[in-house]
Each structure stands twice: as C-alpha cells, then as structure tokens.
Amino acid sequence: MELLGDLATGFAAAFTAANLLYCFVGVLLGTLIGVLPGLGPNATIAMLLPFTFTLEPLSALIMLAGIYYGAQYGGSTTAILIKVPGEASSVVTALDGYQMARQGRAGVALATAAIGSFAAGSFATLLVAVLGPLLADVALAFGPADYCSLILLGLVASVVLAQGSLLKAFGMIVLGLLLGLVGSDVDTGVERFTFGIPKLAEGIPVAVAAMGLFGLGEIVHNLRDEHAREPIARRISGLLPSRADLARIVGPVTRGTLIGSALGVLPGGGSILASFAAYSLEKKLATDEDAFGKGAIEGVAAPEAANNAGAQTSFIPMLTLGLPSNSVMALMLGAMIIHGIVPGPSVMVEQPTLFYGLVASMWIGNLMLVVLNLPLVGLWVRLLSIPYHHLFPVIVALCCIGAYSLRNNVFDIYLMAAFGFLGTLLVALRCEPAPLLLGFILGPMLEEYLRRALILSRGDPTVFVTRPISAVLLALAAIGLIAVVLPSVRKLREPA
Amino acid sequence: MPRAVRSPADFWSGALFAGFGIAFAVAALAYEPGRATRMGPGFFPFALAVVLSLIGLATLVRSWLRAGPPPLGLTSRPMVLVLGAVVAFGAMLHALGLAAALCFVVLVSASASSRFRWPRALLLAGAVSGLSVLVFATALQLPIPVLGRWLGG
Incomplete structure (x- = not known):
C-alpha cells in the first residue's frame, strides 16, 4: 500500500510540535471567525497571509487551511444558538438548528453538527489523499491548450453554480481577470495598466485585493444597518445525542458527505453550495417534509456534513492542478506562490511531504475541532457577546498592518483602501465580489497558457477543439452554459 | 439614470462594467497586440476589455427590460x-x-x-x-x- 506509506510520511510531517501548534492556531482562529458574524475566512486568511512569510511553507498552509475548515465548525454554532449563521455555508443549518435550540435541544443540535462535520471531514480528507495523486497523474498529460480550456470550464462552472445574476457574475470574473493582469507582462516585460507606479509593476498582491474587497468592503457594508444581536443566556445542557438521534443522522451524514465531497471539487462549488444541496436532498427524501424548518435533526446533520466535506475536497483541484475552485483556494494558491512553490501537478511529485503533510493535518485539525467545539462550546457562546462595534476597528487595524507588512510598503495600504472602495460599490450594486478574486488569480495563468498553446500550434486556434482533452472540457463548459438558461435549471438557481 | 430603467442596481452595475471595459480597452491599445503565433502584451487584455464592455452593455440593456431591486445605497x-x-x-x-x-x-x-x-x-x-x-x-x-x-x- 503506497498510500499508507505516503500518509505515514504526511502524519510524521504534521505531527511535529510546531506544525501541531500551527494547526491548532488555525482551527482555533477558524472557529473564532466562524462564531463571529461579519468576519469570514476570506478576510482572515488574507490578513494572516503576510505573517506566514517567515514560516515553513507546510506550517503556513496547515494554519491557513485550518482557518477555512475551522470556520465551517464555528459557523454552525451561531447558526444553531442565535439563528445568525457565522458563515454563509451555515445558512441552512440555522433553519432547523435554531428550532432545535428553541425546543431545548441546542446541545444535541451542536453535537450533531460536530459529529456530522467530523465524519464528513475524515472521509473527505481520505478522498483528497486518494484522488490527489490520481488527478495529478492525469494532469501531467495536460498541454497548455488543455489547461486553457480547463480554466474556462472552471470559470463557467463557478458562474453557473453560483446564485444570482449570471451576467453580473461573468462581469465580475472578467473584471477580476483584467485586474489580475495589472503589472509586468511575464513574457515581454511590458508594464501594463501601472500608471508608471513602480509598485504596481510587480502586480497587485492577492492578499491586498482580498483584504480590501472582503475585509474593508464587508465592514462598511455591515455598518449600514447595525442592529443589536440577540443576547443569549441559555445554558446548554444535554450535549450527547440519544441512540435514536444517532440512528437518525447516519443516513443524512452519509449523503451529505457524498454530496459535499462531489460539489467541493467543482469550481465555484465549495462548502456553500454543498450545504444547500444536501439540505434540499434530505427534504425531498424525508417521509415527513413538513418537519423541516421545525427542528428536524436531519436538517442539521446533512448540511453540516456537506459543508465540511466540501471545504476539504475543494483543496483537490488547488493542490493537484494548481487551479483554485473558490476565492479561499485562490488565497491558498497565493500563499504557495509567496513561498516559492509553483502550483501544479508537479507539487505532488516534487513535494510529497507538503501534500500529504497538509492532508494529515486536516484530519488532525478536524479531531481538534470536535474537542474545541463540543466541550468548549460555552466559551464560544460567551465570545458572541463581543459587540461588533468593538470588533470591526480591530479588523481595520489588522488589515492595515497586514497590507503594509506584505512588501513593507505604504502604497499597498492605499491600494487596499481602493479595493475597499470597489468592494463597497460592488456590494451596494448587489454584485458578489468572490468571483472577482477567482478571476484575479486566474487572469495571468489564462493568458500564459493561451500564449503557450498558440505558440505550440503555430497560431492555429483550432488546437482547442482538435486536442481531445481540451475539446471535452470545452464541450462541458458549453453544456453548463446551455443548461443554465434552461428554465428548469434556472429555477434551481433561485436563492433557497 | 434614465426614468425608463426598471432595475437600478443592474443599470449601475452595467455602467461600472462598461466603464471599466472601455478604460481597459483604451489603455490596452497602447500595448503591442502581436500575432496569433506570438501574442503581444496588448492582445489578451484588449480582448478581455471588449468582452467586459459587452457584458456591461448587455447589463445596461437588461436594466430596461427586467425589473430588479434598487442598489443598497452607498452610506x-x-x-x-x-x-x-x-x-x-x-x-x-x-x-x-x-x-x-x-x-x-x-x-x-x-x-x-x-x-x-x-x-x-x-x-x-x-x-x-x-x-x-x-x-x-x-x-x-x-x-x-x-x-x-x-x-x-
């Protein structure tokens, strides 16, 4: 069993004192931001990115990854206790979780969420370890033209699977692609769209764009209407689900895990879509559909399993192909590039310890999260009493320090403010900023692969349809586009 | 904003996309487009900028045709x-x-x-x-x- 040997290497790498510590810090921060509404993994990872410079690449990735999946656990706590989803991926959990809490079953709901998340996380982590090398092998056969088509498919899929206006999502992606091109052209060295500013010639750092768009943009948005959050004084008792409860959640957790794992791999999928899909499936399968929304335990178990599974498997395309499937993965890719790792299938071959170490740390992190979230839930509840007007100035301050530390340059602080303005504008115009970040990181990659593909084909654009891999990927993208204008699919995309 | 607009948020999004698209397109004209065998620094950004302008235009047109919510107001x-x-x-x-x-x-x-x-x-x-x-x-x-x-x- 080669896999076991590789996993053993991974666990050895993840089990050093330093990496265990970074894993713990990551999941702790993840839970924290998950619990606190108004601060998401995008902004947090972007803020921490500059400070991971000094760490080993593996330690940095372990910590940043922990923030992402840790937020999936934390987000459910507030969804259940006060019906305020800490993260977008816990929106559906709030429906039945909060009802369970009102019926005095808050403890059971929290335990269900944690158990479901852990089971899903363990399975999905194993899936990453198994599928990663297989996909990397396939990817080694990819030429530049195939990569081009794959990126296009990814962009199309992320638009198709997202909710809201198709047209606007496409606009956001193309705007992101263009902003990503700011700086020196890799091939010719020509400085593009830099207005003669030397710092812009090096390109816009992804962390600066993300802190502005998500960190500052969200803050300004949240300050639009400040309403007092409901204080909760309820004591949580009866954490352990009964045997009957456990029997009821086996099915939903299994189905949620499978749906989440599948949707997580897809571009634009990730944890949010997974939780919605899992919830609607359980509702369709249920004998008593009316129980949903009134405290059905299945309505907590399935989406929580799905969002955590999706969070883990969304690492697969990022680690094996070097292609991010959502904005968090785009930031993780940025972290790898900062550490001089060239993303792509070669990572698996050249740095197996990095891959398997990260996978192993994800399982360890999931275990830590169960402990963090179940016995310590009272602590997190108390954190909820931190009012937003104390929290957001701290976030603004941390964003400022982060932007400066990235390149020790004041210009990046102004750049972040500009992206904050853009983010505020976009949110006001009801444009979701996440696709912009995806385009931002993919812009230079798409141009480079397009250029190389055309050089190899001597300028013949038919290469995209004559190469079988590329043709299939483009066909899939076309099918996705056609499907989304069909009335039946359109209806599915309406917000739940 | 013209009175006939039925979706103000779409109208302004369209204007934003079109504005960015045209600005990027004009700026990209300054760079060498190159040939298909060897794309210059101007080719890809110009193509993207044209696409963005078209998306902006389509969004603008749609704001006349389909009613939608107003923008969230910039406080x-x-x-x-x-x-x-x-x-x-x-x-x-x-x-x-x-x-x-x-x-x-x-x-x-x-x-x-x-x-x-x-x-x-x-x-x-x-x-x-x-x-x-x-x-x-x-x-x-x-x-x-x-x-x-x-x-x-």
Missing part, C-alpha cells in the same frame, strides 16, 4: 470614515510610527459606528496599539517603524 459616512482612516494610516505610518497610527485608525474607524462612545473607543485604541506593537514589532520582529521620524524613532 457615505461609514465609507468615508473607515476608508479614510486606512488612507490616513498609510500617510502617517512613516512619520508618526505604528503606535500612533494605530490609535488613529482605530479611533476614526470606530467613530463610523452609531454606537461610538469616546471612553470605550480610547480604551480600545490604546489596547490595540499596545498589543500590536508587542506582537508585531517586538515578538514577530516585523520591520515596521514603531515610533515615526517625527517622534525620533
């Missing part, structure tokens, strides 16, 4: 205070140093909240500033000026 006060505080932080960092700049950014951005109270905000600013200096300058040894030029740092 200028929080935006000016928060973003202004960030810009000011950048402007004063080298001159006054991290400690003072942090106090300023926390105080000013905090005043964007309707629940702003001076004593609490001062306390918060002091705590954030002190802790950050300890964590980032002392412990992590980041090269940030703690006391600026004007304060003799």
